[in-house]
Amino acid sequence: MDWKSHAVIGAVASLAAAYLLGVHDILGLGFFLVFGGLAALVPDLDHDASKGRQILDMVAIGFAGSTAYMSGCGNGLCIPPIEKISGMVTALLAMVGIYFLFFKFFKPKHRGITHTLVATAVFGAILSFLTGFTVAIVGAVGYFSHLVADQHIKLV
Secondary structure, eight states: OOHHHHHHHHHHHHHHHHHHTTOOSHHHHHHHHHHHHHHTTGGGGGOTTOHHHHHHHHHHHHHHHHHHHHHHHTTSOOOOOHHHHHHHHHHHHHHHHHHHHHHHHSOOOTTSGGGBHHHHHHHHHHHHHHTOHHHHHHHHHHHHHHHHHHTOOBOO
């Protein structure tokens, strides 16, 4: 399956998950639509030539910043209080650092560990730790949609 199909399937599945989790404002739904589409490309990051890898390498910092912002502001727009800014910066740096370190030094083989239920759970757990429950569930749904679309689901 090509990257565009994965992104669309992940976006739609994640949008539905966000709506079911109580996100009803247009900005929040728009964020999760994009977030889910990108999360659906994550399993193919183990392939250097994948379009998902090229796209996600370009937007990793901006996307991590958006996610960090959402972690401090919930599902809406806000000017975060000063005490939340350091946590948001920490989340941003952690997400970007984990992304680049993992794929620079621990790059798995294509359709290896990144195409497993364990990887889906780890992805969701990292998002939960860095951002919160809603982002984690929506991200995991986007990620999992890739595995379902590929019909390539392994436990480990």
